[in-house]
Amino acid sequence: MTVTPGSSVPDLSGPSDPSDLAHLSNDLRLTCMRIARRVRFEATDALAPHLFSVLVRLEPGPLTPGELAEIERVSAPSMTRTVAALVGRGLVTRAADPVDRRQVIVAITGEGTALVAATRAQREAWMASRVARLTPGEQAVLAEAAQILAKVAAQ
Amino acid sequence: MTVTPGSSVPDLSGPSDPSDLAHLSNDLRLTCMRIARRVRFEATDALAPHLFSVLVRLEPGPLTPGELAEIERVSAPSMTRTVAALVGRGLVTRAADPVDRRQVIVAITGEGTALVAATRAQREAWMASRVARLTPGEQAVLAEAAQILAKVAAQ
DNA sequence: TATTGTTATACTCTATAACTATA
DNA sequence: TATAGTTATAGAGTATAACAATA
Numbered sequence: 014m015t016v017t018p019g020s021s022v023p024d025l026s027g028p029s030d031p032s033d034l035a036h037l038s039n040d041l042r043l044t045c046m047r048i049a050r051r052v053r054f055e056a057t058d059a060l061a062p063h064l065f066s067v068l069v070r071l072e073p074g075p076l077t078p079g080e081l082a083e084i085e086r087v088s089a090p091s092m093t094r095t096v097a098a099l100v101g102r103g104l105v106t107r108a109a110d111p112v113d114r115r116q117v118i119v120a121i122t123g124e125g126t127a128l129v130a131a132t133r134a135q136r137e138a139w140m141a142s143r144v145a146r147l148t149p150g151e152q153a154v155l156a157e158a159a160q161i162l163a164k165v166a167a168q
Numbered sequence: 169m170t171v172t173p174g175s176s177v178p179d180l181s182g183p184s185d186p187s188d189l190a191h192l193s194n195d196l197r198l199t200c201m202r203i204a205r206r207v208r209f210e211a212t213d214a215l216a217p218h219l220f221s222v223l224v225r226l227e228p229g230p231l232t233p234g235e236l237a238e239i240e241r242v243s244a245p246s247m248t249r250t251v252a253a254l255v256g257r258g259l260v261t262r263a264a265d266p267v268d269r270r271q272v273i274v275a276i277t278g279e280g281t282a283l284v285a286a287t288r289a290q291r292e293a294w295m296a297s298r299v300a301r302l303t304p305g306e307q308a309v310l311a312e313a314a315q316i317l318a319k320v321a322a323q
Numbered sequence: 324t325a326t327t328g329t330t331a332t333a334c335t336c337t338a339t340a341a342c343t344a345t346a
Numbered sequence: 347t348a349t350a351g352t353t354a355t356a357g358a359g360t361a362t363a364a365c366a367a368t369a
Contacts, residue, residue, distance in 0.1 A: 037307060038296040040314040042207055047321040049204035052197055063336075079350060088338055093352060095336090115345045115350045137194050143320045144193040151316045152192060158313030159195040161306045165298045166202040218359080234327065243361055248329060250359090270327040270368045 055139045067095055068104055068125050075120035104128060210294045222250055223259055223280050230275035
């Protein structure tokens, strides 16, 4: 590695050879997967992953079952069941579309929004408590890295 | 944020108030989860997640079904099925323990090892191709960040 | 009698195919 | 005739409870 381990001052010349680059990308990948796993694991998820995922999709606004099935990449019958489960828990509502009555409008309820917020808060608390223990210098590096990683994820 | 967005030189004073810290930890968490998701999604996994996970556990050495069930946090009957599926694909072998004949020794095969290696290479390639597009300065920041994040994950 | 692992049975989530209602 | 969604049925995965083999 061309970067000194443990130093808080990054070597801005960056990795000098392909081997370093391979190590870096692999370390990053593994670390991100571990953190994601820990975050998911620590949270006492009150809802199964597929139900929670749909709930999050509905936060910006109502969608039809067909749209949800496409976004979540599951079949239409699967989404019918998933929506039914969420309706049964009072987390979403189903309503007939007034214009095209073949369609159904699925919308998140106040209870659903609250559940998503609570889960987010729980996951955020896990991460925040760990980041808070780092030195200001380390936090600054992570602040930089967060923006770079966001670009990587968006590619 | 006290850190200039887009700058390649981190502000080593770090976030100055709790709100920044909350934002940072949340950004990091979301970004890590997105990258983990993308990596898993992009890889054309030839094996279901639970099968792959067991295979990885067996890489260091053979284990019994009971040990695997505890590590993977599933029931013993579930592990019986999982091991049977892996045996059916030729990825692991089952053998009676010569000492305690109640026990079964599950070991990864050459084919199993090759499959794990191929999947790893695929996942690494996805990440490496994206990291390679970054500037040397950005890569240097990520190299620093990878070490800090590893500490966070290990906590 | 305790332990290791398997078989029996049931529940959940998934899918494809067939069906209903609407356009 | 085409489209949106649901119901019918089947295939994996999970679990608990009952069982067989071994210590």
